[in-house]
Amino acid sequence: xxxxxxxxxxxxxxxxxxxxxxxxxxxxxxxxxxxxxxxxxxxxxxxxxxxxxxxxxxxxxxxxxxxxxxxxxxxxxxxxxxxxxxxxxxxxxxxxxxxxxxxxxxxxxxxxxxxxxxxxxxxxxxxxxxxxxxxxxxxxxxxxxxxxxxxxxxxxxxxxxxxxxxxxxxxxxxxxxxxxxxxxxxxxxxxxxxxxxxxxxxxxxxxxxxxxxxxxxxxxxxxxxxxxxxxxxxxxxxxxxxxxxxxxxxxxxxxxxxxxxxxxxxxxxxxxxxxxxxxxxxxxxxxxxxxxxxxxxxxxxxxxxxxxxxxxxxxxxxxxxxxxxxxxxxxxxxxxxxxxxxxxxxxxxxxxxxxxxxxxxxxxxxxxxxxxxxxxxxxxxxxxxxxxxxxxxxxxxxxxxxxxxxxxxxxxxxxxxxxxxxxxxxxxxxxxxxxxxxxxxxxxx
Amino acid sequence: xxxxxxxxxxxxxxxxxxxxxxxxxxxxxxxxxxxxxxxxxxxxxxxxxxxxxxxxxxxxxxxxxxxxxxxxxxxxxxxxxxxxxxxxxxxxxxxxxxxxxxxxxxxxxxxxxxxxxxxxxxxxxxxxxxxxxxxxxxxxxxxxxxxxxxxxxxxxxxxxxxxxxxxxxxxxxxxxxxxxxxxxxxxxxxxxxxxxxxxxxxxxxxxxxxxxxxxxxxxxxxxxxxxxxxxxxxxxxxxxxxxxxxxxxxxxxxxxxxxxxxxxxxxxxxxxxxxxxxxxxxxxxxxxxxxxxxxxxxxxxxxxxxxxxxxxxxxxxxxxxxxxxxxxxxxxxxxxxxxxxxxxxxxxxxxxxxxxxxxxxxxxxxxxxxxxxxxxxxxxxxxxxxxxxxxxxxxxxxxxxxxxxxxxxxxxxxxxxxxxxxxxxxxxxxxxxxxxxxxxxxxxx
Numbered sequence: 001x002x003x004x005x006x007x008x009x010x011x012x013x014x015x016x017x018x019x020x021x022x023x024x025x026x027x028x029x030x031x032x033x034x035x036x037x038x039x040x041x042x043x044x045x046x047x048x049x050x051x052x053x054x055x056x057x058x059x060x061x062x063x064x065x066x067x068x069x070x071x072x073x074x075x076x077x078x079x080x081x082x083x084x085x086x087x088x089x090x091x092x093x094x095x096x097x098x099x100x101x102x103x104x105x106x107x108x109x110x111x112x113x114x115x116x117x118x119x120x121x122x123x124x125x126x127x128x129x130x131x132x133x134x135x136x137x138x139x140x141x142x143x144x145x146x147x148x149x150x151x152x153x154x155x156x157x158x159x160x161x162x163x164x165x166x167x168x169x170x171x172x173x174x175x176x177x178x179x180x181x182x183x184x185x186x187x188x189x190x191x192x193x194x195x196x197x198x199x200x201x202x203x204x205x206x207x208x209x210x211x212x213x214x215x216x217x218x219x220x221x222x223x224x225x226x227x228x229x230x231x232x233x234x235x236x237x238x239x240x241x242x243x244x245x246x247x248x249x250x251x252x253x254x255x256x257x258x259x260x261x262x263x264x265x266x267x268x269x270x271x272x273x274x275x276x277x278x279x280x281x282x283x284x285x286x287x288x289x290x291x292x293x294x295x296x297x298x299x300x301x302x303x304x305x306x307x308x309x310x311x312x313x314x315x316x317x318x319x320x321x322x323x324x325x326x327x328x329x330x331x332x333x334x335x336x337x338x339x340x341x342x343x344x345x346x347x348x349x350x351x352x353x354x355x356x357x358x359x360x361x362x363x364x365x366x367x368x369x370x371x372x373x374x375x376x377x378x379x380x381x382x383x384x385x386x387x388x389x390x391x392x393x394x395x396x397x398x399x400x401x402x403x404x405x406x407x408x409x410x411x412x413x414x415x416x417x418x419x420x421x422x423x424x425x426x427x428x429x430x431x432x433x434x435x436x437x438x439x440x441x442x443x444x445x
Numbered sequence: 446x447x448x449x450x451x452x453x454x455x456x457x458x459x460x461x462x463x464x465x466x467x468x469x470x471x472x473x474x475x476x477x478x479x480x481x482x483x484x485x486x487x488x489x490x491x492x493x494x495x496x497x498x499x500x501x502x503x504x505x506x507x508x509x510x511x512x513x514x515x516x517x518x519x520x521x522x523x524x525x526x527x528x529x530x531x532x533x534x535x536x537x538x539x540x541x542x543x544x545x546x547x548x549x550x551x552x553x554x555x556x557x558x559x560x561x562x563x564x565x566x567x568x569x570x571x572x573x574x575x576x577x578x579x580x581x582x583x584x585x586x587x588x589x590x591x592x593x594x595x596x597x598x599x600x601x602x603x604x605x606x607x608x609x610x611x612x613x614x615x616x617x618x619x620x621x622x623x624x625x626x627x628x629x630x631x632x633x634x635x636x637x638x639x640x641x642x643x644x645x646x647x648x649x650x651x652x653x654x655x656x657x658x659x660x661x662x663x664x665x666x667x668x669x670x671x672x673x674x675x676x677x678x679x680x681x682x683x684x685x686x687x688x689x690x691x692x693x694x695x696x697x698x699x700x701x702x703x704x705x706x707x708x709x710x711x712x713x714x715x716x717x718x719x720x721x722x723x724x725x726x727x728x729x730x731x732x733x734x735x736x737x738x739x740x741x742x743x744x745x746x747x748x749x750x751x752x753x754x755x756x757x758x759x760x761x762x763x764x765x766x767x768x769x770x771x772x773x774x775x776x777x778x779x780x781x782x783x784x785x786x787x788x789x790x791x792x793x794x795x796x797x798x799x800x801x802x803x804x805x806x807x808x809x810x811x812x813x814x815x816x817x818x819x820x821x822x823x824x825x826x827x828x829x830x831x832x833x834x835x836x837x838x839x840x841x842x843x844x845x846x847x848x849x850x851x852x853x854x855x856x857x858x859x860x861x862x863x864x865x866x867x868x869x870x871x872x873x874x875x876x877x878x879x880x881x882x883x884x885x886x887x888x889x890x
Contacts, residue, residue, distance in 0.1 A: 007512050007575060009566035033562055035517060035524075036549065041562060042515040044577070050515070067452050070487040070495070072480060072599045073518060073582055074551075079480075091544045096551075099536045099586045104481065106519070106541075117478055117486060121454035130452060132489070137518055137582070141544045154517045 001347065002369075003382045007044050010394055020216045022329035023148030025338050029398045031325075038145025038153030045398060046325065048346035050156065053188060053324050054135055056343065057158045060184040064176050064239040066131040066160055071110050071117075073137055077103035079112040083297050094141045106139035111294050111316055114161045118312070119300030125165045128302070128312075131173055133160030135321060147216075150282070150326035158319040163312045165304060167291070170313035174206055174289045175245035177317040181210055181285050182232040182252065184319065187445070189341020190328060192284055193227055194252050198261040199288070206289035206315070209259060211281030214330040221281040223257040224271050259283075282327045289315040338399030339421050343445055347380035348372070349438055350400040352391045354407030356383060365406050368416065368431045375439040396421065402441070404434050446792065447814075448827045452489050455839055465661045467774035468593030470783050474843045476770075483590025483598030490843060491770065493791035495601065498633060498769050499580055501788065502603045505629040509621050509684040511576040511605055516555050516562075518582055522548035524557040528742050539586045551584035556739050556761055559606045563757070564745030570610045573747070573757075576618055578605030580766060592661075595727070595771035603764040608757045610749060612736065615758035619651055619734045620690035622762040626655055626730050627677040627697065629764065632890075634786020635773060637729055638672055639697050643706040644733070651734035651760070654704060656726030659775040666726040668702040669716050704728075727772045734760040783844030784866050788890055792825035793817070794883055795845040797836045799852030801828060810851050813861065813876045820884040841866065847886070849879050 009030040018024040026032045031046030042050055058068060074096065080086035086093075086105075094106040107113070114132060122130065135158045145153050162173035178194060185192035192210040199207045211221055213228075230252060238244055256271055258264070259281070268276060292311035295301065300312045320327075332339045340346070351368055355361045365381060372379040380400060382391045388407075395403050405417040410428065418434045419426040429437070454475040463469040471477045476491030487495055503513060519541065525531035531538075531550075539551040552558070559577060567575065580603045590598050607618035623639060630637035637655040644652045656666055658673075675697060683689055701716055703709070704726065713721060737756035740746065745757045765772075777784045785791070796813055800806045810826060817824040825845060827836045833852075840848050850862040855873065863879045864871040874882070 005510060007514075007566075007572075007577060030566075033565070035558060035561075036519070036521040036547070037545075039517045039519055039521075041517060041558065043562075044512045044514045047514045047579075065450060067489045069452075069489045069492045072484045072486060074481070074484055074584065074599055076481040076484075094541065094543060096539065096541050098539060099588070100482075102481070113480060113486065116480075117488075120478070121452075121475075127452075132452060134492075139519065143544070154519055 001378070001380050003380060003384055006380070008398070009043065010397060018148065020147050020150070020330065021333055022150065022216075022326040025329055025333055025397070026148055026325065029338060032149065038142055038151070040149060040152060040154075045346050049325055049340070049344055050322060052344045052346070053321055054156075056184055056187050057135060057319055057321060060180045060187070061133055061158070061160065064131075064180045066133050066180070068134065069132055070134045070136060071107070071113050073106055073139070074104050075107045075113055077105055079116055079298070080105065083112045083294060085112070092140045092142065094139045107136075108138050108140050109316070109318075110134070110159055111161065112298060115294045115298040115300045115314065118163050119295070119298055122163065122300070123302055125302050125304050129162065129164050129169055129173060131160055131162040133158060133317075148326055149322045152322065155320065156322040158321055160317045162315045162317070163295075163300070165302065165310070165313065167313050170289055170291075170315055171206065172242045172245060174287055174315050175242075175249045176239050177287045177315070178208065178252065179232075179237055179239070179245055179248050181287065181317075181319065182248070185210065185212075185284065186232050187343045188324065188328060189343050190284070190324075190331060191228065191231075193221075193223065193257050193281070195221060195223070195257040195259050195281075196253070196262045197259065197286060199290075208253065208287055209283050210285040211259065212284055212327045212331055213279050214282050214327065215280055216330050217280035217282040219281050219283060220260040221258070221279055222260075222263050222268050223277050223279075224255040225275040225277050227252075227255045227257050282330060283320070284324055284327050285317075285319040287315065287317040289313075333399070336393070337397035340399045340401055342401050342442060345399070345401050347400050348377040348442055349379050349402040349404055350395045351379055351381040352388070352395060352403060352405045353381070353383055354388050354405060356385045358408060360411060361406055361408055364411055364416070364431065368404060368406065368435070371431065371435045372438065375435055377438060377442060402438060446823070446825050448825060448829055451825070453843070454488065455842060463593065465592050465595070465775065466778055467595065467661075467771040470774055470778055470842070471593055471770065474783060477594065483587055483596070485594060485597060485599075490791050494770055494785070494789055495767060497789045497791070498766055499601075501629055501632050502580060502764055502766060505625045505632070506578055506603070506605065509576075509625045511578050511625070513579065514577055515579045515581060516552070516558050518551055518584070519549050520552045520558055522550055524561055524743070525550065528557045528739060530557070537585045537587065539584045552581075553583050553585050554761070554763075555579070555604055556606065557743060560739045560743040560745045560759065563608050564740070564743055567608065567745070568747055570747050570749050574607065574609050574614055574618060576605055576607040578603060578762075593771055594767045597767065600765065601767040603766055605762045607760045607762070608740075608745070610747070610755070610758070612758050615734055615736075615760055616651065617687045617690060619732055619760055620687075620694045621684050622732045622760070623653065623697065624677075624682055624684070624690055624693050626732065626762075626764065627693070630655065630657075630729065631677050632788045633769065633773060634788050635729070635769075635776060636673065636676075638666075638668060638702050638726070640666060640668070640702040640704050640726075641698070641707045642704065642731060644735075653698065653732055654728050655730040656704065657729055657772045657776055658724050659727050659772065660725055661775050662725035662727040664726050664728060665705040666703070666724055667705075667708050667713050668722050668724075669700040670720040670722050672697075672700045672702050727768075727775060728765070729769055729772050730762075730764040732760065732762040734758075778844070781838075782842035785844045785846055787846050787887060790844070790846050792845050793822040793887055794824050794847040794849055795840045796824055796826040797833070797840060797848060797850045798826070798828055799833050799850060801830045803853060805856060806851055806853055809856055809861070809876065813849060813851065813880070816876065816880045817883065820880055822883055822887060847883060
């Protein structure tokens with residue numbers, strides 16, 4: 001993309017009402033614009049990152065055999081009355097009356113609807129196991145929306161639901177989701193720690209939240225420092241293998257890691273003092289096995305092998321897709337702007353032309369631009385007629401991980417400069433070498 | 446995808462309340478499930494086709510330099526009061542009051558919001574031309590939602606908006622959109638004819654609707670039969686070239702083609718009788734140049750080259766993404782089921798195993814399945830333990846354009862059977878040849 005043909009309204013001033021770095025930077029980098037309290041338009045740059053995150057979530061869910069679909073944003077109230085949550089949900093549920101005076105609502109989550117769908121069509125244990133998911137806009141009418149997309153009212157979430165014949169199968173689905181979440185967050189450049197969560201009125205031990213450590217996190221977290229040494233890495237997983245998935249769960253949840261809701265000071269005190277950590281975290285996902293609660297209420301039963309009619313064992317598993325943009329920026333920025341991890345960057349590299357209008361420099365930039373595209377990469381070429389300082393500041397602000405600087409002095413020796421946004425380090429090399437280096441960096445993403 | 450691991454709830458009975466073929470077939474093929482009147486869940490097979498259509502729309506818009514973004518589903522009423530449409534829109538607008546008693550609405554379209562965004566950030570003619578678009582869910586509170594996704598209440602639409610300095614530039618954007626729409630529909634296997642539309646109270650000659658001929662269409666259409674001989678084909682277009690885009694407009698709109706809203710019997714009568722056609726059509730898109738109407742009301746002005754402050758020339762251009770599934774099926778089905786055009790098919794080919802559980806047949810099917818995936822294709826393998834008749838009926842119903850049948854008799858000679866859903870013709874060939882043939886068929890899609 002050539003910047004002169006793009007729509008990237010960066011702001012020079014820091015917006016006064018934005019309290020945290022990610023909110024400020026998303027506004028300044030021209031990623032979002034608020035349209036109403038807690039409701040945002042995703043400007044082109046923000047939309048691109050949102051799509052990258054969506055794509056990673058889709059890929060990792062489907063890798064595990066989970067099936068994508070799409071439920072609508074508006075739901076009839078009847079399903080929620082059946083589950084008993086219509087009255088219980090409180091003022092955060094946006095209630096709507098249509099022209100025929102039917103009670104509706106903007107879905108904050110989809111347990112009722114998906115259970116109704118599966119209950120309608122699935123009648124035999126032979127159709128199991130089954131995990132369906134969607135990525136759809138949700139609404140939660142927060143009293144005080146704040147922190148930009150981190151606590152918005154209209155937000156994008158991936159929510160998935162597993163349906164299994166037995167508790168054992170459903171716990172395998174739980175473990176499988178944990179694996180997919182670990183992989184997804186790592187691909188986004190995040191370390192998200194599974195922490196034991198509060199299962200609320202339904203009870204049970206089977207729920208974990210995933211938290212990204214960040215000073216601006218809404219939760220206080222307590223953990224054994226050993227947990228931050230873990231990484232999932234590139235290991236191969238057979239998602240049908242119960243023992244393999246269980247082993248991952250044990251590896252990633254056996255050390256102490258809890259939020260203030262489940263923190264137990266006595267257990268924490270048993271960890272060697274040097275490893276005890278108290279910090280803050282941002283919740284970016286949650287997995288939850290809740291048994292037959294919804295299937296009994298919504299009528300999702302199947303015949304088992306003995307011909308008996310039994311309720312399905314279910315769990316629901318969510319990733320906060322739009323919120324993740326905020327979380328990633330909170331975890332990865334400096335005073336000049338955003339620093340995108342390679343896995344989610346809106347453009348793979350920026351090209352800065354130091355002397356726009358100079359025939360040789362323009363031609364070198366065009367060549368580089370085309371070569372990057374031919375290598376399967378998406379460059380953003382700053383072809384504006386502007387000073388170098390302004391171009392560097394824009395690139396630093398929007399946070400592309402790699403910048404190629406092209407100027408007449410370097411070109412005299414056949415060289416351009418490749419700069420890492422994260423380290424600030426620059427290296428001179430030929431344009432061909434720069435393309436090769438970037439193709440290599442992005443090869444497995 | 447193996448069918449035993451998929452969620453494809455096909456129905457044996459024809460749903461009683463579905464009046465038209467596409468609605469019946471989408472329900473029977475397990476593509477959608479109604480959740481409330483005019484509101485549907487997209488089951489996995491339906492969601493896959495929806496995504497294919499979305500992808501084509503994205504690709505063709507971006508090929509023309511149009512920039513993707515995303516506006517929210519809910520909008521504040523204030524913008525609509527500013528444009529004067531809040532009161533004018535009538536009961537089809539779903540009005541919502543949030544917990545703080547603010548007036549909101551579920552967006553039926555986005556002229557106000559996009560004009561506000563561009564008016565906020567764009568101050569100089571140098572940022573033009575600019576075309577932004579998004580694909581987002583809309584809501585229209587139809588009194589009598591019917592015909593499945595063809596006239597639903599919650600529907601997915603691509604709406605794009607061009608912002609230009611002059612009427613001439615805006616008409617080029619109009620022509621550019623016409624070209625992108627012609628290409629998009631053809632890639633979906635549709636012939637959509639641009640017909641002069643009614644510009645309503647704003648007036649002007651610059652609006653065309655795109656109609657797909659189908660007996661169940663909601664509009665009566667009148668056209669010169671010569672227009673159905675036109676096709677855009679694989680021609681290369683430079684979207685910056687005004688003359689080229691203008692020539693396409695003239696080619697595709699110079700023959701008589703109008704809906705009942707703009708039909709002129711006297712002009713129609715001048716066409717040689719043998720070429721006069723009266724039929725029915727389904728509207729699948731519309732392009733519209735409306736001048737400075739919204740930019741003046743919403744305050745989208747720029748400085749021109751002389752330093753004067755002038756309102757932007759705008760147009761809006763829509764494609765009915767979810768409705769297109771219905772239109773495609775209306776145009777392409779038979780009494781056995783759907784016949785997907787290759788460009789939008791949910792799976793590229795189906796594999797039918799005639800003797801599930803037989804080691805040799807299973808192994809041949811597995812080999813074929815993996816070879817198709819290795820060739821970049823997505824097969825659906827019916828690996829259920831069911832009779833051949835049931836497997837064929839399912840494949841015919843869900844409409845995959847190609848079926849490979851694998852049975853012990855053919856395998857004895859090293860052969861499988863490749864069958865076209867459209868013609869019903871079958872050919873025996875080796876599995877390798879079948880993979881090659883399919884790879885060739887889908888090579889440029």
